[in-house]
Amino acid sequence: MKVIHLALSAGGGAGIAASRSVRALRERGVKAELWTADGGELGPALRSRHGTLLRVLLDGAPGRFYRRKTMFSAWSNNWQPSRLALKVNVAKPDIVNLHWVGSGFMSLRELPRFCAPIVWTMHDAWPLTGGCHYPDRCQEYTATCGKCPQLGSRARRDLSWLNLRAKRELLDHIAAFVTPSAWLASLAATSGAVAPSRLHVIPYGLDGKVFSRGDRVGLRAAFSLADDTLVFVAGAQHLAEPRKGCHLLRETMRRVTSRVSRHCVLMLIGAGGDSSEGDWPCDVRWLGTLRNEADIVGVLSAADVLLLPSLQDNFPNMALEAQACGCPVVGFDTGGLREIIDPMLTGMLAHEISSEGLANAVVAWLASEPNRQEVASRARTRFEREFSFQLHGRRMVELYINLRAQAAHE
Numbered sequence: 138m139k140v141i142h143l144a145l146s147a148g149g150g151a152g153i154a155a156s157r158s159v160r161a162l163r164e165r166g167v168k169a170e171l172w173t174a175d176g177g178e179l180g181p182a183l184r185s186r187h188g189t190l191l192r193v194l195l196d197g198a199p200g201r202f203y204r205r206k207t208m209f210s211a212w213s214n215n216w217q218p219s220r221l222a223l224k225v226n227v228a229k230p231d232i233v234n235l236h237w238v239g240s241g242f243m244s245l246r247e248l249p250r251f252c253a254p255i256v257w258t259m260h261d262a263w264p265l266t267g268g269c270h271y272p273d274r275c276q277e278y279t280a281t282c283g284k285c286p287q288l289g290s291r292a293r294r295d296l297s298w299l300n301l302r303a304k305r306e307l308l309d310h311i312a313a314f315v316t317p318s319a320w321l322a323s324l325a326a327t328s329g330a331v332a333p334s335r336l337h338v339i340p341y342g343l344d345g346k347v348f349s350r351g352d353r354v355g356l357r358a359a360f361s362l363a364d365d366t367l368v369f370v371a372g373a374q375h376l377a378e379p380r381k382g383c384h385l386l387r388e389t390m391r392r393v394t395s396r397v398s399r400h401c402v403l404m405l406i407g408a409g410g411d412s413s414e415g416d417w418p419c420d421v422r423w424l425g426t427l428r429n430e431a432d433i434v435g436v437l438s439a440a441d442v443l444l445l446p447s448l449q450d451n452f453p454n455m456a457l458e459a460q461a462c463g464c465p466v467v468g469f470d471t472g473g474l475r476e477i478i479d480p481m482l483t484g485m486l487a488h489e490i491s492s493e494g495l496a497n498a499v500v501a502w503l504a505s506e507p508n509r510q511e512v513a514s515r516a517r518t519r520f521e522r523e524f525s526f527q528l529h530g531r532r533m534v535e536l537y538i539n540l541r542a543q544a545a546h547e
Contacts, residue, residue, distance in 0.1 A: 138537060139168040141225055143243065144236035145189075147177045148428075149374050150454050151237035151260035154317070154341050158234075158258070161342045161530035167537075172225070174242060183221065192217060196241030199296055200268075205289025210271035210380045210449075212287065213239030213263060214300055222250035232256060232537050235311075239263055239270065245303070248310040254540040258315040261451055264308065265328040267297030271380055271449045272324075279328050305330055312540050315533075317341050317452035318473025337536055340476070341452055342529025345521060347430050348461035350513055351438035360404075360422070360439055367399040367503075370436055370464075371444040372406030372455060374426075382446030382469070383407075385492045389446065391418040392496035397503060403444075404436055406455075437462040441509075442502065443484075445474060446495055452477070461520045463513025467498050477524075481505065483516040 142159055146152045155171055159179050162169040169179075174189040176182025184192070196214050200206065221243045225233060235257040248255060261270040267282030269275075275286050282297035284290055290297070308330050315337050316322040322338050325331040354364070362368055369390070373381035386403070394401050401419040408426050427433050437443065443459040445468030452473040456466050460477060466484035468474050478484035487498035 138232070138534075138541075139228070139230045140170075140232040140234055140537060141228060141230040142169060142171045142180070142234045142236060143221065143225070143238060144171060144173050145238060145240055145242040146175055147171060147173050147179065149237070153454055154260060154452075155236040155258070157342060157344070157526075158236075158529065158533065160344065161526040162533060164526060165530040165534055167530075167534060183224070192241040196239075200288065203288040203290060203296070206287060207289060208269075208287050208379070209273045210261070210269050210287075210378070211239065211263075212268045213241070213270065214268060214296070215239065215241055215244055217241050217244060219243045219247060222247040226250070226252045229253075231541055234258060236260060245307045248307050251310075254312040254544050255310060256313045256315060256536065256540065257311045258317075259321055259325065259451075260317070262321065262324055264304070264314070265325055265330055267299070267301035267304070269297075273380075273449060311335065312543070313337055313536060315339050315536070318476050320473045320476070321451050339529065339532045339536070340524055341454065341457060342526045343457055343461050343520065343524055344526050345461060348434055348458055348520075350463040350517065351434055353438055356435050356439040359435070362402060362439060363400070365399060367397060367401045367442075368404065368440045369393075369401065369442050369444050369499075370404045370406065370440040371446065372424075373447075374407055376405065376407040376409040380448050380450075382448045385446045385495060386444065387417055388492035389444070389495045389499070392493060393499050394418045396496075396500050404440065406433070406436065433458060434462055437464045440464050442467055442499065444468065444495070444499070447471065447474070448490060450474060457520070457524050460516040461524070463516050465502065465507065465512050465516065467495070467502055469495065479515065479519060483512060483519060 144152055144155045147156045159169045159171045171179040174184045199214050230253050233251050233253050233255045237260050263270040266278040269287050282301040283293040285297040313335050314331055317340050319338050322336050326333050376383045404422045406424050406427050437459050443464050443466045450472040456477045459466050466478045469490050470486035470488050480486050485498045485502040487494040
């Protein structure tokens, strides 16, 4: 079986998840490739760097007419024509699997042109909306969009309305939608754009040979961390993205450090961090973007708690990675996070979305006096049962086989 996966990039949360999916499929003997704008070890580059950058800039052009916009998440219009279907059809795949195709990567008008069944793995809510990748509290995507709060629009027939109207006419060409979380599947079902029969919840998979608990003592020594230091880690691709909630971390740590007696260190992963930005109530280590999986494993294995302050998230990779490395997770009870951790067993969920709510959850977790070995063992067991490469690959192959059989009878 030959499957071509399409994504803007192999980087970022969605791109990393797509890359892992391709690797999991290859382990099961599937001829899977990941075709991206910039290319990589899993597939070819589809455009030059300058061509990709130009498309990204042009894709955002219509939004510049909205002067009062306040963006909660990324926004994509995908209005430019593209010729990806022609290139893909030449390769004669059995299945085409879309991933994160926003920022003008491809025109959805190409969907009817693909000559193989299409699977769309949804890494966020963009396939359902008029442009935003996460709707926050807005429910307009369940109707027609319009009067978009992220655009700051008061017009019913605004850019979001136009985008959603065009998109809804094309989604019937998708044979199956895959969501990593039941939360995202529920958004898709309530949107009215996707029939429940075409929805499949298949969580991400991780390579358990790569993501496993490291030598905590040795790793903490490498980071110059004392054994009794309380080490937190947090991160995002872009630390300044409002949806990721990293702006809440300073006050969260202020509240935590005032209530615990141990020395606290916060290690921050991601772009956009600046150690000169104000005073922090604890020692902060700015690690930047970590592209090597071994480095991520090292940080998570050395940490006591992963903080996930995302205000809305689908199925955060870092939570999966932490569980595989035996690191407990504390975050807000939003999106798909509740499907990854077992509250009070492998982490804690904060029901109040605020710095105070997150700090209270952290303190409650620490007060439960979790045994590090027991927590690590429970987290690893849950990872192997729910989120392994083998399980993800098997579920995807079963879906592909069913879709090929359906296509053969049509």
